[in-house]
Amino acid sequence: MVKTKDVPLNFLPAHTLNSLLKKKQVCAGDIAKSVTDAIQKVEPAIHAFLRYDAGHILKQAAEIDKYISSGGPIKDFTGIPVAVKDNICTLGVTTTCASKILSNYIPVYDATVIRRLKLQDYILTGKANMDEFAMGSSNENSFFGPVKNPWDISRVPGGSSGGPAAAVAAGLSICSIGSDTGGSIRQPASLCGVVGLKPTYGLVSRYGLIAFASSLDQIGPFTHDVEDSARLLNVISGWDENDSTSISSIKNGQIDYTGFLKDDIKGMRIGVPKELMVNEIDPQVKAAVQKALKLAEVAGAIIEETSLPSLEYALSVYYIIAPSEASSNLSRFDGVRYGRRSMDAQTLRQMYKKSRSEGFGPEVKRRIMIGTYSLSAGYYDAYYEKAQKVRTLINNDFAKAFAKYDVLISPTSPTTAFKIGEKIDDPLQMYLSDICTIPVNLAGLPAISIPAGLSKSSGENPPLPIGLHIIANTLREDNVFRAAYTLEKALGFDKHPMYLYEQS
Ligand code: GLN
Numbered sequence: 001m002v003k004t005k006d007v008p009l010n011f012l013p014a015h016t017l018n019s020l021l022k023k024k025q026v027c028a029g030d031i032a033k034s035v036t037d038a039i040q041k042v043e044p045a046i047h048a049f050l051r052y053d054a055g056h057i058l059k060q061a062a063e064i065d066k067y068i069s070s071g072g073p074i075k076d077f078t079g080i081p082v083a084v085k086d087n088i089c090t091l092g093v094t095t096t097c098a099s100k101i102l103s104n105y106i107p108v109y110d111a112t113v114i115r116r117l118k119l120q121d122y123i124l125t126g127k128a129n130m131d132e133f134a135m136g137s138s139n140e141n142s143f144f145g146p147v148k149n150p151w152d153i154s155r156v157p158g159g160s161s162g163g164p165a166a167a168v169a170a171g172l173s174i175c176s177i178g179s180d181t182g183g184s185i186r187q188p189a190s191l192c193g194v195v196g197l198k199p200t201y202g203l204v205s206r207y208g209l210i211a212f213a214s215s216l217d218q219i220g221p222f223t224h225d226v227e228d229s230a231r232l233l234n235v236i237s238g239w240d241e242n243d244s245t246s247i248s249s250i251k252n253g254q255i256d257y258t259g260f261l262k263d264d265i266k267g268m269r270i271g272v273p274k275e276l277m278v279n280e281i282d283p284q285v286k287a288a289v290q291k292a293l294k295l296a297e298v299a300g301a302i303i304e305e306t307s308l309p310s311l312e313y314a315l316s317v318y319y320i321i322a323p324s325e326a327s328s329n330l331s332r333f334d335g336v337r338y339g340r341r342s343m344d345a346q347t348l349r350q351m352y353k354k355s356r357s358e359g360f361g362p363e364v365k366r367r368i369m370i371g372t373y374s375l376s377a378g379y380y381d382a383y384y385e386k387a388q389k390v391r392t393l394i395n396n397d398f399a400k401a402f403a404k405y406d407v408l409i410s411p412t413s414p415t416t417a418f419k420i421g422e423k424i425d426d427p428l429q430m431y432l433s434d435i436c437t438i439p440v441n442l443a444g445l446p447a448i449s450i451p452a453g454l455s456k457s458s459g460e461n462p463p464l465p466i467g468l469h470i471i472a473n474t475l476r477e478d479n480v481f482r483a484a485y486t487l488e489k490a491l492g493f494d495k496h497p498m499y500l501y502e503q504s
Helices: 014-022 028-046 054-069 112-118 162-169 186-192 226-236 283-298 309-332 348-359 362-375 381-404 427-434 438-442 477-491
Strands: 049-052 081-085 123-128 175-180 195-198 218-223 269-273 302-306 407-411 447-454 465-472
Touching: 014 028, 014 226, 028 049, 028 054, 028 081, 028 123, 049 162, 054 123, 081 162, 112 226, 123 162, 123 175, 162 175, 162 186, 162 218, 175 195, 175 226, 186 195, 186 447, 186 465, 195 226, 195 477, 218 226, 226 447, 226 477, 269 283, 269 381, 283 302, 283 407, 283 447, 283 465, 283 477, 309 362, 309 381, 309 427, 309 438, 362 381, 381 438, 407 477, 447 477, 465 477
Parallel strands: 081 123, 081 175, 269 302, 269 407
Antiparallel strands: 049 123, 175 218, 195 218, 195 447, 407 465, 447 465
């Protein structure tokens, strides 16, 4: 394994690899080899991928090296292995949403984010495991089996982007791309000790992202550090004519997000919403967040506790709106247009019914039933319409807060990674995992999770990553990156689950 300063290549951020490539100290083949060796050794224990092809990764790298030596340009993600969540369409590469119903679906087009990554000559590491249709907080809802947390394989990596998060944390991919509807990038990033960004709603095109809840879904990057997060956002963000909800005033490449990576938060106003520091927060998580806030204060930021009273209702609102949109979006999976069809039906109705009953897992069915119920005549006013009204109150509370503060800070997840199986039979307990992240999607805001440290080990509990959640106003990614970059430097987190490689 090629190593630089004792950190193997597969644990280095893309910007470091990019400068090594430019200085000709490594070639794309070296990077690809370090990643495929890692996958061979560690992936069987983690199950971060639903699909990868080591031969193809190495072949792509060899072609890129040839292109570079013939004078081809080295762009920010040239030769960089990026894993892609399996709900993002990749031309010719099976895309299942971790569902039985899409187990044979091969997209005939690339999602916009993939098209943009291809222009960089990136390398697709593989299609990453996830909760079925991105519904879940632990990755236990994948039809193909759970992902294990690289820090302790008896624990969950978080969800629904558990595969993309675990792949980066375990050194199986340099970066990855996931989706966040209620926390699915930030919560697994927090539980796996990597950086996860949910951009402003509409900043990254959703074209080619298989829809869960269209008014909440957003694609974003998982990376080793904040600089890579900004660089990857540079590549994937900007208006797309194929997504009518993408923000038309910002063109791809128009904003250089690395320009906001300033180690300086002097005078920055930080609010700490007391509704996100609730009793459910584990004391060690709370202590890590408080330590980060102290560091922010030392760096010259002004910290105040604040209140956004309507956040108390965010979880309830989300679990009406997200299932409602899902019940509508998932009606397209009927055994006719996409994916798997039940073959033993006698009538058309039976074919729909059997294809859907056999094809969807229990959590997806639960969401479709909740959503259909809250959208049905007679209940619409009491549930869906009421939830939309409360959503407006949540937006208003954020607008008021951002008149006073540049960013809001909270824990990303109330707890560190929990045991596989611990919450699977208690959906309400599971839903609480996203209590801090969900309000952000309801309001369409940008937010990031950065590693804030490790919990203390005690008894059978090993040290586990804790995430710090930084939220800013709409399109104020500048504030997200400035705060995240400064606090990342102050916190100095540089740990990886290297023990995975020490076992034979
Ligand atoms: N865990 C939340 C849910 O189950 C959020 C999922 C997501 O962001 N995709 O809906």
